[in-house]
Amino acid sequence: MNTGECVHKLREHSDHVYAVAFSPDGTRLVSGSSDSTLRLWDVQSGKCLCVLQGHIGKVQSVAYSPDGRMLASGSSDHTVRLWDSESGRCIYSLNEHSNRIRAVTFSPDSKLVVSGGDDQDVRLWEVDTGQPLKTLHGHSSWVYAVAFSPDGRTVVNDSNDFALHEWDVATGKHLRTFPGHQNWLSTLTFSPDGDLLASGGDDMEIRLWDVKSGKDVSILQAGERVRSVAFSPDGRILASGSDAKDVLLWNSATGELLAQLQGNQDRVRAVTFARNISSSSSTNDMILASGGEDEIIRIWHINKTTQESKLVHAINSHSRRVWSLAFSPLNNNLLTSGGDDSIIRLWNLQEETSTSILKAHTGRIYSLAFSPDGMLLASGSEDHTIRLWNLQDQECIAVLKGHTTRIRSVAFNNDGTLLVSGSHDGTVRLWDVQSHECIRVLRIDRPYERMNIIDIKGITGAQRNMLKDLGAIEVESSTQI
Numbered sequence: 001m002n003t004g005e006c007v008h009k010l011r012e013h014s015d016h017v018y019a020v021a022f023s024p025d026g027t028r029l030v031s032g033s034s035d036s037t038l039r040l041w042d043v044q045s046g047k048c049l050c051v052l053q054g055h056i057g058k059v060q061s062v063a064y065s066p067d068g069r070m071l072a073s074g075s076s077d078h079t080v081r082l083w084d085s086e087s088g089r090c091i092y093s094l095n096e097h098s099n100r101i102r103a104v105t106f107s108p109d110s111k112l113v114v115s116g117g118d119d120q121d122v123r124l125w126e127v128d129t130g131q132p133l134k135t136l137h138g139h140s141s142w143v144y145a146v147a148f149s150p151d152g153r154t155v156v157n158d159s160n161d162f163a164l165h166e167w168d169v170a171t172g173k174h175l176r177t178f179p180g181h182q183n184w185l186s187t188l189t190f191s192p193d194g195d196l197l198a199s200g201g202d203d204m205e206i207r208l209w210d211v212k213s214g215k216d217v218s219i220l221q222a223g224e225r226v227r228s229v230a231f232s233p234d235g236r237i238l239a240s241g242s243d244a245k246d247v248l249l250w251n252s253a254t255g256e257l258l259a260q261l262q263g264n265q266d267r268v269r270a271v272t273f274a275r276n277i278s279s280s281s282s283t284n285d286m287i288l289a290s291g292g293e294d295e296i297i298r299i300w301h302i303n304k305t306t307q308e309s310k311l312v313h314a315i316n317s318h319s320r321r322v323w324s325l326a327f328s329p330l331n332n333n334l335l336t337s338g339g340d341d342s343i344i345r346l347w348n349l350q351e352e353t354s355t356s357i358l359k360a361h362t363g364r365i366y367s368l369a370f371s372p373d374g375m376l377l378a379s380g381s382e383d384h385t386i387r388l389w390n391l392q393d394q395e396c397i398a399v400l401k402g403h404t405t406r407i408r409s410v411a412f413n414n415d416g417t418l419l420v421s422g423s424h425d426g427t428v429r430l431w432d433v434q435s436h437e438c439i440r441v442l443r444i445d446r447p448y449e450r451m452n453i454i455d456i457k458g459i460t461g462a463q464r465n466m467l468k469d470l471g472a473i474e475v476e477s478s479t480q481i
Helices: 461-469
Strands: 017-022 026-042 044-057 059-064 070-075 080-084 090-094 101-106 112-118 122-126 132-136 146-148 154-158 164-168 174-178 185-190 196-201 205-210 215-221 226-231 237-242 247-251 257-261 268-273 285-292 296-303 309-316 322-327 332-339 343-348 350-362 365-370 376-381 386-390 395-400 406-412 418-423 428-432 438-442
Touching: 017 268, 017 285, 017 296, 017 365, 026 059, 026 070, 026 285, 026 296, 026 309, 026 322, 026 365, 026 376, 044 070, 044 080, 044 090, 044 376, 044 386, 059 343, 059 406, 070 101, 070 112, 070 322, 070 332, 070 343, 070 350, 070 406, 080 112, 080 343, 080 350, 090 350, 090 376, 101 146, 101 322, 101 418, 112 146, 112 365, 112 386, 112 428, 122 154, 122 386, 122 395, 122 406, 122 438, 132 418, 146 185, 146 418, 154 185, 154 196, 154 418, 154 428, 185 226, 196 226, 196 237, 205 226, 205 237, 237 268, 237 285, 257 309, 285 322, 285 332, 296 322, 296 332, 332 365, 332 376, 343 365, 350 376, 350 386, 350 395, 376 406, 376 418, 386 418
Parallel strands: 017 059, 017 322, 026 332, 026 343, 044 350, 059 101, 059 322, 059 365, 070 376, 080 386, 090 395, 101 365, 101 406, 112 376, 112 418, 122 428, 132 438, 146 406, 226 268, 268 322, 322 365, 365 406
Antiparallel strands: 017 026, 017 332, 026 044, 026 350, 044 343, 059 070, 059 332, 059 376, 070 080, 070 365, 070 386, 080 090, 080 376, 080 395, 090 386, 101 112, 101 376, 112 122, 112 406, 122 132, 122 418, 132 428, 146 154, 154 164, 164 174, 185 196, 196 205, 205 215, 226 237, 237 247, 247 257, 268 285, 285 296, 296 309, 322 332, 332 343, 343 350, 365 376, 376 386, 386 395, 406 418, 418 428, 428 438
């Protein structure tokens, strides 16, 4: 159990693997790649179960719905796709984003998916309909990551203003800001009980926040830029992936470094735990997936008591970097991944194979999220769109559009009715999963918000962009510079 021997390598992607995600029961793994596909793998065998095609850009994020029925993928083609996790059919292609999508995730009840990307918006989508519900604005620049609180009442996102922002889902009201980081953020996640929030980024630190007080209780020194963080199902362990290549395991209560998982050959872009204990392993084992720029998805078993780890699969997954991983909430052997190749892959980890490839995005897929019922997958891409996928028939059922640049993060709320997305356009969007409508756009007012200056002459493109960032220009002028 403790040899660290590689027992599987999943190598079917033709480019970088950007994202991987386990199914909720840990039996499958989905991956997203720069080859524009997703692959579904059997965790136990390491076989690719199917290839999910539809994206036309890098798949940069993948996520399983908590109920295991759906996959979500985000791509550089500006779309999020929702896939049926069984058939690999794309149910929805979500097209509201205006730039690449970096992150997608499902709400705890699988009814919503949230996406974020380079258009600086976080978008919330209704999984059943693929309609956008809300767009959250609140950022001076990019949004890299978004997450629903476990009770589904609030959304938290990061931004290039180096802070975390918390929003009330029902009203769209900005509740508070979590300051402390000294550089751009790229990842955040709630503990399963909702008491802690973990965040990390370019300042090489991971901060653990007490959600009730809003204060940071631990600052963990990762040594390199932090790309991804994930809590274990019991909340006792925090895993982090960074430019340092190793996956680090931390005690979430004390901040103590417990272990370094070695074997990755390049930067680690995504880490994720399977929600449940795998029936194929010891009852004391938790399942962790990691993926990154070496294009390989690695599956680890971690002993709950001793924290000793074993590498059980190494899946040659995407043709380029892996950006996002998500386990199905229903099946520990079902993992979804997204990356640079614009493809979402569903993986059967038992057979170590890709079961499906979801293709529709035209850019990197930065984020994937499963709906809580596992029926839908949300994906966020650099193509400015979020796509909702029906995993039963592996079809994209909706393309959620509205963000103006890449989408870095998506997440469902606890009942799956809402999806939240974050983008480089500086907004967070809330989407109604059933209608696929954007119901709210959240953005904190910038210094010159709503001045709506038009017909500006005699300025450079850089100066025009600065005015946009300050909120002074909202409508493109017809006058040439």
